[in-house]
Amino acid sequence: MSEPEMRAVVSALERIGKLLAVAYAHNLGEAEPRVKAEHLSRCGFSNTEIAALLGTTPNNVNVLLHRARRQMKGSMSLKGKAKR
Numbered sequence: 001m002s003e004p005e006m007r008a009v010v011s012a013l014e015r016i017g018k019l020l021a022v023a024y025a026h027n028l029g030e031a032e033p034r035v036k037a038e039h040l041s042r043c044g045f046s047n048t049e050i051a052a053l054l055g056t057t058p059n060n061v062n063v064l065l066h067r068a069r070r071q072m073k074g075s076m077s078l079k080g081k082a083k084r
Contacts, residue, residue: 037064
C-alpha cells in the first residue's frame with residue numbers, strides 16, 4: 001500500500017471513530033455534560049476531542065472531569081464510613 005493510500009485509510013478510520021463517538025454521546029441522551037465527558041474520557045478521548053464532540057472548550061472538559069473525580073472520591077469516602 002502506498003503512502004497516500006495509507007493516509008487515506010487512516011483518515012477514513014479517524015472519521016469513523018469520530019462518528020461513533022458522536023453517536024455514543026448522542027445515545028447518552030439528556031445526560032449531564034459531566035457524565036458525557038466521563039464516558040468519552042473512559043473511551044480514550046482527549047479533553048480536546050471531547051470538547052469538540054460536546055461543543056465546549058477543553059478547559060471546560062477538564063473542569064467537568066475534575067468535578068467528576070472529586071464527586072467519585074467523596075462518594076467512596078462515604079461508603080467507607082458507612083461500613084464502620
